[in-house]
Every structure is written in C-alpha cells, then in structure tokens.
Amino acid sequence: MNQEQKEFELTIIVPVYDEEDNLERVKKEFLSYFKSSKYQSKVLFVNDGSSDGSQKMIEKICSESDLFSFIELDRNHGLSAAIKAGFDHTTTPFVGYIDSDLQTTPMDFELLMEHRNEYALVTGVRQNRKDSFVKNISSKIANGFRRYMTKDTAEDTGCPLKVMRTDYAKKMPFFTGMHRFIPALMMLQDGAIKQIPVRHFPRIAGEAKYHLFNRLVGPFKDCFAYRWMKKRYINYDIKKQG
Template identity: 35%
Template sequence: MSNAEKFSVVLPVYNEQDNLQTLFAEIRAAADSTGRPWEAVFVDDCSTDRSLAIIRELAEAHPEVRYVAFAENRGQSAAFCAGFDAVDSDIVVTMDADLQNDPSDIPDMLAAFGRDCEMVIGWRAKRRDTFIKRISSRIANKIRDSIVDDGVHDTGCSLKVMRTDLLRRIPRFKNMHRYFPILMKMEGARIHEVKVNHRQRGAGVSKYGTLDRALAGIWDLIGVKWLITRHIGYTVKEKK
C-alpha cells in the first residue's frame, strides 16, 4: 500500500460530549504521523447532549473533519453504515468515540493493512472493562465461536482497518458491527490481527447492558449463521 493512500476514520457518536475534543486531538496526532492524507467522519446518532455541537465546531476548525447527523437514534450499526457511505477514501478505520480505543495504534494497523490482508483487527489483549463486562464478553465469545467461528481473538474490538469497497458490499442489519470479521470473510477478505492498547472509560457512560446484549445476540447468531449457509460467492473466469 502506498504511503500516500488516503484513509478515513469513522466514529459513531452517542452522548460523548466530554470525550470528543480529546479524541480528535489524539486522532489528528496519530493520523498526521503516518504522512498520509486522511479524514475523520463523525456520525452523530441523535445525541441528547452537546456532542453534535462539538462535532460542528471541530468541522468548522479542521478541514479533515466531516460529519453525518441522524434525525433519530438508529444504533451503532446504522451509524457505521452511514459513515461507510460518506467516506472519501478506499480505506476505513473504525473506532469507538469513548476513548477506550487508542488512536496511537492506528499507524501500526495501517502498516499491517494491505500485506496479504484486506482487514486488520485490533486485539485487546489486556481489557480495561469492568469485571462483569469482561466475564459476559468471554461467555458470549465462546457461544458465538461455537456457532459462527470467525477465527479471531477479539471480534468486539471496534478498532479495525478495512477496505471500503468490501464494507459497502456486506449485508446490513442491526448489530452487524459485532460480526464484521465473518461478514468481511464472506466477501473474500483476509484478516490480520494486531495487539492494541485498551483504556478505561474516562468520561460518559457505557451505552450497552449485559442482558440486552445477550438476548439480542441470540437472534443475531441465528441470522448470521443463516447468512453464512446461504451466501452466494463466485469468481468470474471470463466475460465480454
């Protein structure tokens, strides 16, 4: 991959007013260090705090910032999809807006991208979540892997680098962001993992509970398993 190839950082946002200024400063430092052109695309999921106002201020002050603002709350998967549709590059970097993902990991992940892979996934080897969240994630991961084995250690890490064209082709549904690896594999992507830093949330509150995620996850697994078994893939040998 050329060092001059542009990349887009896509960031779903819901009530993260206290994190956005710091987050963008860290993204800018990491992105500028790569020497590549870049942009940050914030997708506000109808926040009820000052998140959108802060995003507007960032866009006014920094030409690299663009944004999409939802008219109603549609969830993280919808926000990611809106970001994928809005980007102006062939490479997408995804991450959360809560500062638990570390933007300083972006250069190493970009360096790994394109070396025999179309997707690079962050692996949070040392999680900084609460004990309950870590345990529930481990249980959920074991159940998921027994039904939908995507072959990665940490499919839940939002810090990923992916090819835009493949992202725009994968099926879209609620909570699809939890299944990016297997969905990208269905489109032919090869995956590489990079260990990344994971930080404790400094401000704001988690938007997800454990019980609601577990219940929704059951339906998601059934649906994704169906998609895998019914997926159509082909290679064109010749055409005129």
Template identity: 30%
Template sequence: MKITQLSVVVPVRNEQDNVACLIKEIDLALNAITHEIIYVNDGSTDATYARLKELQSQFKQLRIVSHVKSCGQSTAVRTGVKVAQYDWVATLDGDGQNDPADIPKLMAAIADGVELAGGNRRASRRDTWVKRMSSVVANTVRSKMLNDDTPDTGCGLKLFKREAFLDLPYFDHMHRFLPALIKRRGGKIVSVPVSHRNREHGKSNYGTFDRLMVGVVDLFGVAWLQRRAKVPVIKEEG
C-alpha cells in the first residue's frame, strides 16, 4: 500500500530552540510526497509560537494550532489529528529525539489491514538509565495486563489512519496506549526499528515519576475497556 499524502502532527510545549531544525528535517524527509506539518502549541510560555510564526513564511505547508492553556500531550495530538487534511497521520515528539528520516520506514511498513505502525527505539535509546528502566517496567506490566506485545508503545513516532484514531475512546494520556486501543477495535499493528537521538536543547516537560503514576491508573482503565470490547465478525447476506 502506497501512502502519497501525509499529515505530520507535532505536539510541543516550550520547545523554542527545537522547532526550526525539526521542521526542516520533516520537510526534507517527506519532500517526495504531498504533506502538511501541524504544530500544536500546547500552552507554551516561551517563544515557541513566535518561532513557528517566523517559519511559516519559509514552509508553506506548516500549520500552527494553539491551546491557550496546556492540556497535555494526548489532547495536543488529538487536536492535531482532528484538523489534519489527509487520511494518514504521523506523530513525533517535538524535542528532536525522534528522527523524521524514519517516517518513510513506517510508511513502507504499512500493508492492507494495518492501521498503526509504531517506532521501536530499543536498540538506540538515548534516555537516562532511570527513564529506560521505568519504560522496561511499564512495558512489561502493560504487556501482561493488556495482552499487547508492542515492544515500545511509548515511542512518539507513530503512523496511523486518521479515521481509526478518531474512532478511539478519548482520555488523557491515551497516546501511551494507542497500540492496545487499536487492537481493541480489531486493527493490526506493526513495529519498526527507529533511531533515537539525544535532546540538544531544553528539558522534558514530563517527569518520570509523574508518567509512572498516571500510567498505572490509566493501565487499569484501558484493561477495563478491553474486557468490555466486542469485535464482531461481519457477514453480509444476499
């Protein structure tokens, strides 16, 4: 299956020093296809919005959507997907650690029936030891509770069908459970090895302990949803 049009959604909060380089890389990676770059400015208090406005004159495909107050990463992603023009959407983190050059790899992995291709950073992860270990623990528990063998569900680099995403139940922090939620509705998932880079500027807006605590609560919520999900096998007669 060939994807010829793509919307790229990048949620950002206080990433003023990362936007210019990342936009250039996204545009270069996708110069062979029709694309749009949607930056969702999630209540930034630095010069992120001003930098984005400056870049719009250089990158005509750059769109900016802003939250007056920060609503979190999941809400920012959903805002971007809702305004996206194209049937397929890629997401990546705004800190520059995801490499846009990997987006075509995800596109190449899409086959009939596949609704989500997710990046797998395990071989190249550039996070602190504490963050890596917390991810290992979280992925192990999630795999057992949700019967989801996706190796790196926390990777921000993902490619999915817009319609499938908008059909999912919405809740805060849902972006961490996209593979399990897609499977819940009967969709297929593929994982693709991708690179992971050091953060060059700024600092993370999400603490490891905070992510772990909300993750535990959300995990039980997703498990509850799964137990009540019924995916029918449909046959039309006549």
C-alpha cells in the first residue's frame, strides 16, 4: 500500500542538523513504533542545512519506506525555522515533533495521542532527565523565568515530544527561538494544553547544539518578544459566513 492510499492521522516532524550518527537509530526506532502503534503516522525529516552526511542518509531512509519523507532547507536556519517548515508541509489532522537525538522515544507518542481530540497541544514532561548538571540547572532557570513571563504553566516547554492539532500549529506566529514558547503560543489561540510525563534517555551519538549561553540568554530576550506579541496578537473565529 503506498502513501497516498493510507489515511494518515499524524505527521511527526524530525528536525535534523548534523545528526548522521543518529539517523540509522531514528529509522529503527520509528519502524518499531509504526509496527506497534494504533495510529497511522509518518515521519517528515526537515534537514536544516546539515554539513555532514545527514542528507544522504535521509534520502536512503526515505527510498526504503514510504512512511518517511523529507524536505531540505537551503541552509541552516535554526530549530524554530525547521519546525515551522515542517508545520507548513503537514497535511494530516495532527502534527508531532521529536528531536533526532532520540533522548525521548517515539513510543511515547502513544501516550500523547490518547488526548489529541480534547487538547490543541499535548506535550511531554521529561522524567528523570539524563542530562548534565549544567544543562539541567540552566533548563530549570529558563523554564522558571519563562513561566513567570508568559504564565503558560508549562513545566517543561523544552521537551522535544509534542502532538498538536495541525490547524493550531499552522496559525502560530513563529520567529527564531519561538520553538521554546509553543505552549504559550497555543494560549494566544485559547488552545487547551495537556502535559504528560514521558521517558528521557542520555544522548548516545552526535553533539548537543545548545549550551549554557544560548539556553539562557536567548530565551531571556525572547520572553520580552513574546510579551510584546501577546499584547498585539490577532485571534478570531468566524461566527457566520454567507
């Protein structure tokens, strides 16, 4: 059965930036997930200008299964742009997101998808995080300041495991750094949010793209950008049309 004959419910965006050492494992993990899942889903790789062999591996994976497809950006634009590009190219009712380092597992999409019809966003909360002390403490500081500024109540906005309604995802205003504010951006549309505990694993291969500076300074400045956006955001629903 080819891709056009299937009624897919979920597109899972996998942003990729110099992750060639992880992609074979990504393929195996998702093939296992597809076999066990009760939901019809597929993967959309978004290659964000990788300079290693990631694109070659992505094309090989996609040629072997119609459950994988890809888009390749013209250069490295950053994670927010890669996620936005994925949203723009999603046609299924629901869209998910997971990092290609697989510190979270596709299997936990089953937990999130159970709540997909009641909430605009279902987001993971990483349990027993397997990160370094510096990464954990900087994440806690950034999360705490963001919650204070946005009032989004999200415990772990940086968790790279999310499922959302595609119509809400496509309406979110996206700028560089806005991937950290997805719960807050959903609130601008009055979208209901559900938080679900998910598993967390150590990074096995590749290198982390974020460090202390860009995990704290960037989000700090972006909080003020969000506050400005919140005051000026246009949100409406059609009551009647003729």
